[in-house]
Amino acid sequence: MRARRFRGGRSNSLATRLFLSATAWVVVILLITGVVLSSVYRSASERAFDRRLNLYLRTLIAEVATPDEPLDRQFQSLGEPLFDLPLSGWYWEIVRTDPEKKEIRASRSLWDKKLPKLEDQGIELSSSGVRVGYVDGPEGQTLRMVERPVDLGTDGKFRVTVAGDATEIFDETRTFDYYLGGTFAALTIVLVLTTIFQVRFGLAPLKRISDAIADIRSGRAERLEGEFPVEIAPLARETNALIDANREIVERARTHVGNLAHAVKTPLSVIINEANARERDPFAAKVLEQAEVMRNQVVHHLERARIAARLTVVATVTDVAPVIEALRRTMEKIHRDRAIAIAVDASTAAKFRGERQDLEEMAGNLVDNACKWARSRVLIKVSVPPVAGAGPAMLHIVVDDDGSGLSDAERMQASQRGRRLDETKPGSGLGLSIVTDLAALYDGSLTLGSAPIGGLRAELVLPAA
The missing domain is CATH 3.30.450 (Beta-Lactamase)
Structure with missing residues (x-):
């Protein structure tokens, strides 16, 4: 399960709460002190005045x-x-x-x-x-x-x-209150400035940890590095230990997925080979059909398990342009007998917040699908549009072909697992389904539409770094 994201606003930040709390206590304490001092001074003025009156009283007596x-x-x-x-x-x-x-x-x-x-x-x-x-x-x-x-x-x-x-008495007390108010006002300003400095300085290590964790999440770093105060050092150590434990869990999950894939695929391959050896047997044909379905299901679910396991680890950052360029060269070689022209318009600044292997799989499925259905041209465009507001930046990969395209109903069916709209084309029908599932795991999406050059447009939206 992926970790929940907590978004803290400015109003409820720790520094703001500490500053407001400290300021409130300073103001309350100074107000109470001012009231007490004013009362004490008034009492002292009354006592001095009473001594003067008592002197006259004793003289009269x-x-x-x-x-x-x-x-x-x-x-x-x-x-x-x-x-x-x-x-x-x-x-x-x-x-x-x-x-x-x-x-x-x-x-x-x-x-x-x-x-x-x-x-x-x-x-x-x-x-x-x-x-x-x-x-x-x-x-x-x-x-x-x-x-x-x-x-x-x-x-x-x-x-x-x-x-x-x-x-x-009243004049003396009022004068004292004026001077006391001015003194306490100046003292309040000094204490507030001191509090601001202390809060900023005291929380600076937490800000460093926050920035370091953001670097880890974005793939710019792997661990919390540097020296921290003794109060914060245990938090840094436990965070690094959690990251290490998370990586270890992911590695074990990958190993188990690989072992399961090997354990399941091998018996299925034996079953399929045995069924192929008895083509004319109706029972063998039925076994072969169901075995193919099982193999497709195993491939699909193992692929999702592998991806989900990898997504639990802290994300890495992948440059998109080199991946797309490598796919272009590979697809031109694969489809060279059909002379498919693949044009690429990829921003060199575009980065994917995820692993290269996943990007290759998603983009590779889309480009391969476009090449299968294109008449002569495939266009690939990579961009990171500006973000309006405080939303995260998203990477857009658009793949167009000049094939026959799909109707609205066919587009809805195309991303369904195992659904093949043309049995004459090679494949298992899992490509677009895997792309859809993998994009969803990254909080992205896949949208099918009409391409300006006449065929199908596949637009993949993923988190950008």
Whole structure:
């Protein structure tokens, strides 16, 4: 059985899949890393901002805890001018929460507004006794606020709050994200280029093996040659071992076919000779008739078995022009008594992807058949037409004669095994059948038609190298 051919497209090539997989992983990892780094930087910015707020908070609590200072000196040690700028986004507020005595002190920047309570937003006290969160400020700013309840015993209970404009956090985080995105974009490009280089370099030995196997299949080489990396070397060794085993199997098959042919033909020849010695005996005539049929069948099937066995081995390449020229000389000698003129138009670049013996058999049958039926002329043309698309190149061998030709019905019968349209011509009727079967084994075809010079046209299509 002939090996199946696997055709891989560009989209599903190993290099493409590896590149896409590696690129996808790089992008995913960088995205996850970017998100994590952005989150970490935002948290770090918030912690730094909270430390600043907590510093102001502790200063305010210290001021609340020392009420003996004059009013004009209280809350002057914060050192932040933004607390004095109206609606600047930086605010502090001290609210006395005793039921019997309500009192509110606030920074000048807060003007006549009030800060919301973090407690009302469901934010619980932390382990350090403070509440921290984001709130909407008086002018629609987003504020980062720290709130702490303070119990001074007989001096009262207070809620001390400090808030700062969170735009600083957002701006810093946004700037960091821009730089991080640019850095990661450049890093992605570098990693993708590195991946491309690694994939190309890493798969280069596989490309060499692919090219070498293509050379073996086309007949330009017999084995995988050269040094391969240690990871690929076992594949090369096993491939060479498979080729050797395949050749050994084919050689054994050829030997068995030859032995079978000898074993079967010899008894048949004895039977035919014995039957010929008793020509007038009706039984002998019947034996002779059936023996001839058996011999034709044996020749046909042994020939197919021999061809099929040979086709399992890696194909060779045969120059077509020398084979056709040799056939021309041979046929002119065979049919010299009829003065048949054989003209050849064969491209010297035409090559057959197969063995010379098979080409000689197919072309020889067609040329011999044309010479038998031609009146005076036989034309042989060999060409390899251009291929449209991605199909394989095919070799065309056209044999025309100027004989009487065949009707459509006769052409259909001509390629049938053992079918002879004229019993006066020598032959067993197996020639065109063998050509048809052999061409089919090579994924080729034989077509019969009308020749421009008046007789039969036989067009043989075979794989070109």
